[in-house]
Amino acid sequence: MAAAHAAAEHEHHGPPAPHYSSRVSPSVLGMFLFIASEIMLFGAFFTAYFFVRVVNGTPWPTPPFHLPVFVAGVNTAILVTSSFTMHWALQSIKRDNHNGLKAGMLLTFLLGLTFLVTQAREYSRIGFNTGDGAFATIFFCLTGLHGAHVFVGLTLLLFTTVRAFRGHFSSAHHHGVEIPGIYWHFVDAMWIVVYTTVYIL
Amino acid sequence: MRNPLRSEAEAYRFLWLTIVYFAAIVLASLVGGRWWGVGVFVLLTAVGAWLFLRREETGEMTREIPARRPADQKRILVVANETVGGQTLRETIRDKAAGGPSQVLVVTPALNSPLKYWVSDEDDARAAAQLRLDASLARLAADGISARGEVGDSEPLTALEDALRTFGADEIIISTHPEGRSHWLEQGLVTKARERFTVPITHVVVDLEAER
Numbered sequence: 181m182a183a184a185h186a187a188a189e190h191e192h193h194g195p196p197a198p199h200y201s202s203r204v205s206p207s208v209l210g211m212f213l214f215i216a217s218e219i220m221l222f223g224a225f226f227t228a229y230f231f232v233r234v235v236n237g238t239p240w241p242t243p244p245f246h247l248p249v250f251v252a253g254v255n256t257a258i259l260v261t262s263s264f265t266m267h268w269a270l271q272s273i274k275r276d277n278h279n280g281l282k283a284g285m286l287l288t289f290l291l292g293l294t295f296l297v298t299q300a301r302e303y304s305r306i307g308f309n310t311g312d313g314a315f316a317t318i319f320f321c322l323t324g325l326h327g328a329h330v331f332v333g334l335t336l337l338l339f340t341t342v343r344a345f346r347g348h349f350s351s352a353h354h355h356g357v358e359i360p361g362i363y364w365h366f367v368d369a370m371w372i373v374v375y376t377t378v379y380i381l
Numbered sequence: 382m383r384n385p386l387r388s389e390a391e392a393y394r395f396l397w398l399t400i401v402y403f404a405a406i407v408l409a410s411l412v413g414g415r416w417w418g419v420g421v422f423v424l425l426t427a428v429g430a431w432l433f434l435r436r437e438e439t440g441e442m443t444r445e446i447p448a449r450r451p452a453d454q455k456r457i458l459v460v461a462n463e464t465v466g467g468q469t470l471r472e473t474i475r476d477k478a479a480g481g482p483s484q485v486l487v488v489t490p491a492l493n494s495p496l497k498y499w500v501s502d503e504d505d506a507r508a509a510a511q512l513r514l515d516a517s518l519a520r521l522a523a524d525g526i527s528a529r530g531e532v533g534d535s536e537p538l539t540a541l542e543d544a545l546r547t548f549g550a551d552e553i554i555i556s557t558h559p560e561g562r563s564h565w566l567e568q569g570l571v572t573k574a575r576e577r578f579t580v581p582i583t584h585v586v587v588d589l590e591a592e593r
Contacts, residue, residue, distance in 0.1 A: 260400065267393045339500045348504055356501045361389035369399040376403040381410060381418070 215366050218329070222370060225322050229377065232314045242315040245308045252379050255298050256371065262291035263368045266337075266361050269344075276351045278344075285341040285357075288364070292334045299327055319378060326367070326374050333367045336360040402429070455483040458548055458580075460533075460541055461556035462510070462565075465489055465517040467587030470556045471524055477552060477583070478526055485521070485528035486548045489514040490540040498535055507532050537570055538577065545578065553582045558589070 232238050241247050269284025308316045340360050343349065349357055402425055410418030457477050461470060465487065478485055493506035514530040521528045533540025541553065555571055557563040565571075571584045 260396075263393060263396050267389065270389050339502075343500075343502065348502070358389045362392040365389065365392035365396045369396045372396070372399050372403055376407060380407050 212362070215363070218366070218370075222322075222325065222373075225318070225325055226373075226377070229318045229322060232318050236314070238314055240315060241319075242313055245306075245312070245316070247319075247379050248302050248306065249379050251298065251302055252375055255295050256375050258291050258298070259295050259368050259371050262288045262295070263365055265291065266364050270354065270357050270361050273344075273349050273354045273357055274351055278347065278349075281344050281349060281357070282341075285337065285344045289334065289337045289341050292330060292337060292364070296327060296330050296334065299323065299330075322374050322378055326371055329367045329370065333360070333364050336363060398429075455481060455552070456548060456550045457483060457485045457552050457554060458541070458544055458550035459485060459487045459528075459554045459556065460490070460537055460544075461487065461517075461554075461587075462490055462492060462537075463513070464556045464558060464585075464587035464589060465513050466520055467556065467589055468592050469587045470554070470585050471521060471526070473554060473583065473585045474521065474528070475524055475526055477554065484548075485526060486544060486550070487514060487517060487521070487528055487530040488533040488540050488544045489517075489530065490533045490537045491535050493535045503535065506535060537565060538573055541574060541578070545580070550580050553578065553580050554585055555582060556585045556587050559586050 233240050265284045265287040269281050269288060272278075272280025272284055303320075310317055310320045337360055340357055343356055405425060406418050406422050409421035455478070457474065459465075459470070459474060461467075464470060474485060477483075489510045491503055491506040491510040493503050497503060497506065510532045514532060518528055518530050531544065533543055537555075544550075553574065555565075555574060557565045557570070560566055571582065575582050
């Protein structure tokens with residue numbers, strides 16, 4: 181016994197004792213670190229946008245092209261509404277209201293899908309393509325990058341919605357709703373930035 | 382640095398702040414022209430940075446750091462899955478726990494398929510792990526060993542790390558099947574755990590077929 185203990189003592193290795201230095205649960209912290217890297221990714225595209233539009237002085241939108249500001253505005257309202265329903269879904273499950281969770285998740289998913297389908301339809305009708313100058317390239321890069329994030333968010337929402345209908349969540353266990361919710365709000369916030377800079381200003 | 386967004390509720394609030402921020406800039410640009418927009422942008426950004434830094438200074442701790450254990454108490458962390466009820470493992474725990482006050486925490490990783498892992502569908506795996514754990518704790522209690530248990534992450538190293546965050550173990554016991562039948566040994570679990578953790582680690586091989 182003593183020999184075994186001595187052998188075990190000999191096996192001491194490495195790092196200090198673990199602690200909650202971040203004071204946030206590891207899964208939530210992981211999602212925020214992921215979002216930070218995403219902000220850097222979008223930042224690279226916005227830098228390109230800045231150089232094309234401000235430094236080079238490229239007309240925005242470059243004539244004869246036009247941007248569908250109204251349709252994109254309606255799409256923005258749809259996306260912001262989806263954040264509201266997402267928040268409602270989480271608040272519902274925190275109160276053990278399973279019907280509220282199901283309705284909230286289903287509405288969030290459908291609103292997100294509507295946004296993506298509308299954006300795809302606008303792409304097909306917009307009248308220019310990625311090869312039609314720097315303006316068109318940056319437009320498709322920024323909105324397309326955001327659209328890809330909406331697609332990923334919809335995938336997460338789909339999993340969460342299916343799990344909500346299978347009764348996987350409760351007031352004590354709802355990380356599977358909280359984390360996609362954080363991601364979805366991030367996607368919405370990024371769209372506000374994209375819509376304002378690309379379509380409005 | 383303190384994480385400014387800790388929950389969905391804070392992310393939701395952040396979204397609304399983003400909307401208000403950009404709406405103000407757009408309104409200023411439309412009403413007063415480009416330089417009004419730039420002015421509002423600079424003003425709101427400065428106010429936002431000031432509020433963030435002020436919050437950073439006055440931020441409160443919301444999670445308690447786990448309390449230190451009594452100095453004379455030995456803490457043993459056991460990680461085992463299918464071998465959790467094995468005779469060899471129970472004997473090892475009994476030997477380690479003998480000779481003074483001790484606490485034993487048994488962690489059973491919830492093994493899951495890769496697809497279910499990626500879609501966070503781990504309820505069945507956790508339920509199965511809980512059943513194995515309950516049976517093991519009952520056997521340990523029958524042997525006179527007081528232990529508590531937790532179902533851990535499907536990845537054993539992560540399960541170990543999670544348990545160490547709340548249970549300041551003096552010693553870790555990792556239980557596996559014999560070489561050739563153990564996925565954990567094939568993945569180099571024991572070696573990796575020894576590289577990663579400062580706590581002494583004992584590897585116990587449980588041959589369930591031989592024990593039957």
